[in-house]
Amino acid sequence: MPPWIERQRHLMDYTLAAMARRWGRNLGLVAVYTLLVFVLASVMMFTDAIQREAGQLLEQAPEVVVQRMVAGRHDLISADYMDAIAAIRGARQVRGRLWGYHFDPVTAANYTFMVPAANAPPAGRVHIGAGLARARGAAVGDVLSFRGHDGALFSFDIEGLLRAESEIITADAILLSEEDFRAFFGIRPGLFTDISLQVRNPREVTKVAEKIVERFPDTRPILRSEMQRTYASLFDWRQGLVLTVFAGALLAFAILAWDKAAGLSAEERREIGILKAVGWETTDIIAMKTWEGALVSLTAFLLGVLLAYGHVFGTSAVMFEPVLKGWATLYPRFVLTPHVDLFQLAVLAFLTVVPYTAATVVPNWKTAVTDPDAVMR
Amino acid sequence: MIFQPAIIALVLADFLGLVFLAMASVFAVRLLRHWQPASGSAMQLGLERRTYLMSTLVTFVLLTQLGALLLFVLNAERMAPLFVGAMCAVGTLNANPFGFPSLNLRMALFFLAAIWLVMNHLDNRASDYPLVRVKYGLLLMVVAPVAAVTAGLQLAYFLNLEADVITSCCGTLFSSDRDAVAGDLTGLAPGPTLVAFYGVLGLTVAAGALSRRARWLRGLFLVLAPAAFVTAILAVVSFISLYVYEHPHHHCPFCMLQAEYGFVGYGLYVPLFLATALALGHGVTRLFARTPSMTAIVDEAGRRLDGTATALFAVFLAAVTWLIATSNLILLGG
Missing domain, CATH: 2.40.40.20 (Barwin-like endoglucanases)
Structure with a gap:
């Protein structure tokens, strides 16, 4: 195995063990993160699926x-x-x-x-x-x-x-x-x-x-093409509107992520100090913290997307139905055709993983440049 | 303005990127003025510490840009039904004058990002950071301005997009008052382009494969790589697209990213962009590798970069040949 991969594997190994030792702390963050992904993914999958249904109907118009x-x-x-x-x-x-x-x-x-x-x-x-x-x-x-x-x-x-x-x-x-x-x-x-x-x-x-x-x-x-265009932009607009409403939540989440990454416990500080004292370099600590962020993001992202999939295609999005599809006395009952694509996932990652990573870069660096003697004294 | 998640995501990513690049630029100015590797002053130590933050920040921004390029194209493809006359991403990008410039700058930014990342990676391996001034100079003078202009153009593009929807104020036929966007690209004549394509790409792969033998071959490869990229893109528009779609007039370079065509576009673009990025990264770093410590590192890493880039160019060439061979379209001869 190339030394670079071997090195990353060991770093990951260490990170996982360190995270497992403080699982309570990470659990809170993952839960909030998952919830955020879940909400955004539900909105996007639901409007997309309904837009798809509308598109198929209009094809016969x-x-x-x-x-x-x-x-x-x-x-x-x-x-x-x-x-x-x-x-x-x-x-x-x-x-x-x-x-x-x-x-x-x-x-x-x-x-x-x-x-x-x-x-x-x-x-x-x-x-x-x-x-x-x-x-x-x-x-x-x-x-x-x-x-x-x-x-x-x-x-x-x-x-x-x-x-x-x-x-x-x-x-x-x-x-x-x-x-x-x-x-x-x-x-x-x-x-x-x-x-x-x-x-x-x-x-x-x-x-x-x-x-x-x-x-x-x-x-x-x-x-017909005019109707298709109008429907498409209407649904896009609804998605955008709901996402804007959630912008506040996204900001709050970024602040939480920043705070979690910045507020190290005395024990964690000591751990970093020891690592540096035994020869870890600043880049190693940054790499470890990056792996930590990647693991948290991946877990939350996968969980959130899976939950949203169940929510949208299993329960027809009970939580957001009234906002996203409008209402009527004789509302049709229908089951949406499951559909997820790369594009949706990429957009979702841009809306959640990117802000999370951005919020943790600076605090992680601050942690990584800590002098060993300053914390072990 | 069209208000939808992908556009919000792209604008958000650009905004975060600009904030980080602004931070990095302020730091770059300080570094260029005060960097003295020989000194042990508190200033120098502080700067050295901060380089870790800056290289992480810039790496983050540049990796986001790589994703943003893909997202931008996929989104353009998605928005096509919103415009009269647009059948795919070409139409969407033609919907206002900012579309294609945004895309071109995004591609430029992708390659700049790759060059910077390769340079940063190699520089970090030398003990005395010989390229630190070059790196931050490049960031301040080229990368940050290009990123800012790209973000500005993209924002202008999105803000000036108006979906052609039914409005109740238009009493009569709505679509006819709107100029349809140009939905098609025209390419160079397929015959000569095919010859040029195989000539340039073949030469590039040959030079790359033999680059360990002689320095001039290595130089040739590094010069040919960007030319191969340009030729390849022209060839995609000119004739590769025709073979993919099995249609003599469909020149779109974007539709092949869609499921209808089995995502073959990814099989073409990913190797092509990666190969060009690696070769450019090596070439530009070599231009600045003056100190002996750096030359050795660049020589050693350059061999691996060239090897990977050559292999990727070969994959691209093989993929194109395979597409032409298995296509049902008979374009030339017959």
Whole structure:
């Protein structure tokens, strides 16, 4: 073995033994350190996982959604627009969508009524989301009743429940037929909520959208890429916000680390004095202290990341849920797909190990340059 | 300003680094004025003690910088979806004029850091610290200013980033009002670059392998190493990227760090950067190794540094050849 490695091995050996002799003191630091890593890692893993889910959902969204604006507000769009849009080269699968919200006083929640593009249930029947079924205690075969736009009572037979895997989007959904939708909300035939379309060549999406605005100045096309960007920056911003809140904790931790490293007990001081008296050099003491810091950091980092992994992917981040994902009466239940990558770990190390190491450099040097005679006298 | 953990981490690391480098610079001024190895005065003893602190501080800062370079690139890759027209890190770095200068300076800082660390390591092995003035002069005059400018540019880059998000005030199509960022790099013509690449890299490895035989070969290797680095980077943009992505127009040097391409980028960049850093460290230290005690140390350590650097260049060359051989892209001939 090269002498350098051999030397570091002995230093590490000594450091471990010395730390084991004072385990109570190190335990406190490791506990606080682990807690810090745990909190930061939880925030990052959770937002990242939820961002990933949102990204996957948006991949299935239509490339362009066209809304009609009246006086700056979203209004119903006429079917005539669809033919003109379909005539634009490159646009395909142009389709009028029908969807809307309805407030249900029974559960004090908003439901999303939607006419699906394919396989719509027959008139008088609906498919409902799992969150809604839970809230209303409804099952297949039951009857759901709502008051329509004119106060008339509408009853629907529940024909099916939407799959639990899709709950993150379908928790509050009610899928129904077009006739039922129009009767329930009082929307005349020939009018739609908005229009969705696909574009054959992804590079032409912006061009197609420009042509739509040119042809119909009262419309607002929303691109999928714009939604993806908005979601991504929203989640980034949330992470950043939470981390800023924790900046105070990070500072407190750095002060604690500094204090722990600076405040040596008389016994430790004597130990350093003896080491130097028996021939250890200043660089050896610094190396030993560096190993001590590395061991503390590694232990705390690994423990913190493991705990955060369990917290986020095992318990769906019970502790930070309300802050990070928002709220709703019919909140979907979903399990996040576990995912950790090098990038997250690198960022986490920069946010925890770097400040810790920085805080201990100067006190460690002060310890290392102690004169043996000054402490052994 | 885009507000997210990686950016906060990079700004934090730069800030800590600058604080430490400022401390080290103040010390460097004192050292340059008062350093007298022959004297046994309290001043000299104090300075000698403090060099331990300073070299630890600077080592810490420079190691952080190595991590920061990687984090900076990975983060640029991550932010690509936030900008219209950006497909990968190239687009993100083009999002404002500070992007590529920040990256280039970060790379310069990486090599400066490596040179300083090699010099410090060798200097500590000589009993009389012959390079102490050179070391702290370099720190004060070059490393600290470059680090400060890098931190400033990076901050300017991050502060001027605006994600192209949907804003409710834009009544009509949002994306068209924004200029798309240039998402692509163009490279030199693949044919001649390929020849130049194999010529320069082959010569470097050959000179490195034979550097123990003659002093001029060692000198040649130390001069060729930086040239090999520049050629290699140009080659990555010009044709290696094309073979990796199996796409005749995708010149991005960053995408190959992603999982889609099996992280082959790390297999290329890690040996290349390390090899160049070691050779530069040896070369620059040799320029200042005038005293006999130092020459012996540099000679002895230089052999090992050159050996490792040559091996790493060879690994890089082998990796590139393997990528070209196994790629499904037929770029030249056919």
